Amino acid sequence: MDDKTLKSLRSDLKLHARALSIPSGAADDFINETIKSVQKSLNKKSTITSADLTRLVVKNLKKYNADFAYVYENRDTII
Amino acid sequence: MTIFASVIIILLSMLITASLQLVPGTFSCFYHYALGKTSSKKAGDRSLSFVLGTEIFVSFIWILLLITLSFLDPIVDIYSAPVFLITSGIIFAEAAAFLLFYFRRSNCTSLFISRKIAATLQTRARKASSRSDAIAIGFFAGLPELIFTLPLYFISAVILLNTPSIPCVPIIVFYIIFATLPLFTIHIAYHNDQNLASITRFRTKLKPFIRIIIPIIYATIALLAIILGVSNHG
Numbered sequence: 298m299d300d301k302t303l304k305s306l307r308s309d310l311k312l313h314a315r316a317l318s319i320p321s322g323a324a325d326d327f328i329n330e331t332i333k334s335v336q337k338s339l340n341k342k343s344t345i346t347s348a349d350l351t352r353l354v355v356k357n358l359k360k361y362n363a364d365f366a367y368v369y370e371n372r373d374t375i376i
Numbered sequence: 377m378t379i380f381a382s383v384i385i386i387l388l389s390m391l392i393t394a395s396l397q398l399v400p401g402t403f404s405c406f407y408h409y410a411l412g413k414t415s416s417k418k419a420g421d422r423s424l425s426f427v428l429g430t431e432i433f434v435s436f437i438w439i440l441l442l443i444t445l446s447f448l449d450p451i452v453d454i455y456s457a458p459v460f461l462i463t464s465g466i467i468f469a470e471a472a473a474f475l476l477f478y479f480r481r482s483n484c485t486s487l488f489i490s491r492k493i494a495a496t497l498q499t500r501a502r503k504a505s506s507r508s509d510a511i512a513i514g515f516f517a518g519l520p521e522l523i524f525t526l527p528l529y530f531i532s533a534v535i536l537l538n539t540p541s542i543p544c545v546p547i548i549v550f551y552i553i554f555a556t557l558p559l560f561t562i563h564i565a566y567h568n569d570q571n572l573a574s575i576t577r578f579r580t581k582l583k584p585f586i587r588i589i590i591p592i593i594y595a596t597i598a599l600l601a602i603i604l605g606v607s608n609h610g
Contacts, residue, residue, distance in 0.1 A: 316412035317571050364573035368408070374484035375576055376401045376494040 298339055298350075306354070307332065313368050327361040378607050379542070381600045382535045386547060388597050389528035393555045395590055396524060397479075397579065398487055399430055400558045402517040404579075406501040406510070407562065408572035413505075420567065425507040427559045429514020434552045436515075437522075441533040455538035460605025463534075464598040466527045471594035474524065479587060485579045489520045531601055 298306075307328060314324035334357045339345060351370065358366035406426055410419035445454055453459075480486040486494065500513050518525075532551070536544045565575055 312409065312412035314412075316408045317573070318411075318569070364571055367573040367577070368571075371484040371576060373495070373498065374480075374482050374486040375405055375572070376398065376485075376487065376489070376497050 298336060298345075302350075303332065306350075310354075310358075310369070313372075314365060317362070317364055317368065319362060319365060327358065327365065330361070331357040378604060379539065381604050381607075382539050382542060385535060385597050385600050385604070386532045386542070386551070388593050388600075389532045390551050390554045392528055392590060392593055392597075393434075393525055393551070394557055395586060396521050397485060397586070398489065398521045399514075399517045400562060401485055401487070401579070402497050402501055402513065403427075403430075403559050404562050404572055404575050405498060406504060406513060407566050409502045410504070410510075411566070420563070422504065422507060422510040423559075423563050423566070425510035426514035427556050427563070429511035429516075430518060430556050430559060431514075431552050432511065433515045433518045434555050435548075437526075437529050438533065438548050438552070441529055442537065445533055445537055449537065454534050455608065457605040457608050459534065460531075460601045460608065463527055463531050464601035464605065467531070467594050467598040467601065470524055470527060471591040471598065474594060475587065475591040478524070478590075479583055483580070485576060485583060493520055528597070531597070535604075 310328045310331070311324065314328065315321070319327070331354055335350070335353045338353050355366045355370040358369060403423070403426055407419060407423045410422050413419075414422075448454055477488045480488065497513070497517060500509075500516075504510055504513055536542060536547060562575060
């Protein structure tokens with residue numbers, strides 16, 4: 298994953314975590330662990346769609362906070 | 377009988393306008409992003425500006441319709457059987473369209489509007505950084521849904537203009553406030569530690585009920601409009 302995507306993903310996740318009133322320390326831990334797991338999964342792949350990236354992120358977020366995972370998964374289908 | 381039918385039409389139109397999901401969906405996203413960027417007090421203030429924007433939109437539609445119909449009334453008899461029958465035909469078509477197309481097939485609450493418009497609303501809700509942005513989004517969020525609400529506004533305006541026994545201004549003010557009641561409900565939910573996930577899950581649970589009940593209400597309005605049209609002709 299390139300730096301720009303990583304930065305955008307991290308800021309997006311932080312925004313959602315703050316909106317969901319997840320304490321910032323815990324949120325940072327969730328986000329760091331999620332991004333680590335996603336990068337590990339992406340290690341051998343050269344390209345990935347945004348849907349696949351979302352699926353990977355959601356799969357990892359679900360381990361930490363169900364609401365966080367739900368909001369991130371459905372962020373484009375609420376309206 | 378005609379007064380009773382007229383009042384019921386207006387009340388049911390209010391109910392449909394308040395039950396449509398585009399503005400509450402946009403509002404809940406807007407509030408969520410505002411909470412992510414600012415304090416809960418500022419997010420609350422901005423959300424009230426959003427509500428104001430929606431109320432301005434509904435007022436604007438009412439004023440536009442009342443002025444247009446007042447100009448047209450001397451030229452064309454708007455309180456006549458053909459007008460009611462055509463309007464009721466359109467409302468019946470809306471009932472069918474709502475049942476078939478209003479909600480997209482998804483596990484969430486995505487609606488009939490094009491994905492580009494939905495993405496634009498989402499982006500504007502996310503980027504809003506001031507009260508004026510909030511008012512603007514509140515105003516424009518209701519625009520794509522005019523296809524489902526304009527005939528309701530129209531028939532309510534025709535009834536109000538031609539039924540002196542129904543007080544026009546209090547009904548319009550009540551209509552405007554009633555249309556934004558769901559937004560106040562969401563605002564209170566956010567204040568009571570609910571979040572976008574719980575609100576969206578609730579709206580998703582409500583989806584099947586809304587999908588059935590709104591077409592029934594549309595059909596009822598259309599039938600009452602036929603009764604009014606026929607009784608005028610008689």
